[in-house]
Amino acid sequence: MLSIIDKYILKRYLVTFTVMLLLFIPIGIMANLAEQIGKMIDNEAPLNEILWYYLDFTIYIGSLLFPIFLFLSVIFFTSKLANNTEIVAILSSGISFNRFLRPYFIGATIIAILMFFMTMFIVPQASVGFNEFKYKYLKKGKKDRVTTNIFNQLNETDFIYVSSFDPARKKGNNFTYERFTDKNKLDFKISAGNIRWVDKDSTYRLTSYRKRKIVGDSAIIESKRRLDTLFAFKIDDLTPVSYVAETKNLYELDKFIENQKRKGASNINAYILVKYKRWALPLAAFILTIIAVAVSSIKRRGGMGINLAFGILIAFIYIFFDKVFGTLAEQSGFSPLLAVIIPNVIFGILAFYLLQNAKR
Template sequence: MNKLTLLDKYILKRYLLTFTVMLLLFVPIGIVVDVSEKVDMMIKNQVPLKDILIYYFHFTIYFTNMLFPIFLFLSVIWFTSKLANNTEIIAILSSGISFTRFMRPYLIGASIISVVVLIMGFYVVPVASEGFNSFRYTYLRTGGKQLMQGDNTDVYRQISDTEFIYVNSFNTETKMAYNFSLEKCNKEKLDYKITASRIQWDPKEKNYTLFDYTKRTVGPLGDEIEKAPEKKMKFKFDLEDLAPVVYIAETLSLGKLNDFIVKEKKRGSSNINVYLVVFYKKFSIPISAFILTIIAVSVSAMKRRGGMGMNLAIGIAVAFSFVFFDKIFGVLAEKSSMPPLVAVWLPNVLFGILAYYLLRNAKR
């Protein structure tokens, strides 16, 4: 019994340690590549050092969460291949331990990492995603004056049966949107239109401040125009309605994201699939830790002619295939009629079947 306990601790320690080392190796590489791509724009826009450091703290979390399956898979392939090359696995199985029993510390390690990833996905990653995207849209596109101008930030939404809002860009840190307009229509006729160069949310007074405010009311005999350099108003829409669709769902914690999805469903939002994909992935990604661990162990537990290099080649191919299918099905759910729940969980189902097949062969 003591021998088995020591074996569990030995494999579990190697599992967690190798995964940590893999993160420490690849995250700095990701940061260096990102710096090399953005350093010219940072210098040009005179980005404060404090904001850069905060950005790369958020980038580390965002980058790790995005490529977590690859890091996990490669780390398991790496140290299990070393065990196989050193004939340690043969010795373990020859002592009477079944392959299923040999898998136990791996599954314990996968459970620990899954819980960490699950909690981070609920609360930590949304904060990091907000900081990551806010920095990128604020400093790296328009010199730090306002957010990116273009299709990815233009927001046009229907907030009621008769009201429509538009903003060109939105800054999550300052809670400010640019080039704002609100139109109210009645039977396909415009009642009035409100425009402002900027609109900012005031959390204390629970209202919005409009800068360069203009309101044009359409009348039967002529239009009435009201102007003011600054005006405070209350609106029916929420602050999140001003944010670009491309990343708003990623910035919300689990509870807020669930409430946001319920609200968008009532509105009949055309972007509901985008939000549902983000919601379902918070649960599907941690489960992939178990599937990828089983595949990695099944592939690398066998001693091959090509040695560790062959196992790593197979591992990299499988890991990137998983990420590829995950991204492809996610895009299909967002852009087509494929149900988001099916699209998000389909890669886990497909690779789960592969894991079962490989595990059966490995036992033999």
């Protein structure tokens, strides 16, 4: 059963967080619009697509800033409680500091659950529209995927390669398809000058087609100027977009990662990092809440301004650590799990230290 004080603090927690979102997200939209409006006009982006983009933008960017908004919200309203000597009155009534933290943990739990469902199911869908619009109108002409020297392992026996791939035309150059037997001997090899997906016929069109089939100690050669055929892979499997992991929900992402591991994808760490970051985000709600309460529950001479300045500094340091270890995991083979764990452990230790100091 929640006491009057619990309800009072929990209400302030949730209301301040909501107001923070409602205030800063429109500012973010206007800043983005002011920056990108020229590109939208130059590339003739339709109004309906712009409106959908900003709906997706709100969900996508809002989810990224959830921890920061949460952190600053707790500092803001807790500092007001401290400046009004409400915290002194609460603790003087015989309530322990640990008991005082109870509504904060309840609020953090509510936000953590919201974060979990947002990042696992809602944000991936918004990420599709957000990124597609960005590369279609705002970064027109820039690559959203690797397009040269693409190698893919479809399964244990089948391998494909193209020297270059044009996603707009769904066309790859210098295509090779190799199948090996269980004894790692070449079964057949298909090569073509290019491969193109034909939407109208739902087939692959190979030009300068050549197939070399191994039979015993000899080879059977088949060649054609053009061949329409079917393959078990999708044309986009040649090279998925760089943001593909962001567009997968909880269940799709696990299957996608397993599929990419089987194929031997070179950028598998980037996909695993996305998965671990999603699971770690709700934990960040508790760590940042503890740090924010510990920093702002003490009445200081500089008032709320000092608390907010210190809080913003910690927020930037948190983002810095997250980015550094994330980059290490994506580009240097550093463990994605450690890349997510280390920043949270560091700030977890900081939270414990600040909390013990605040209790004293």
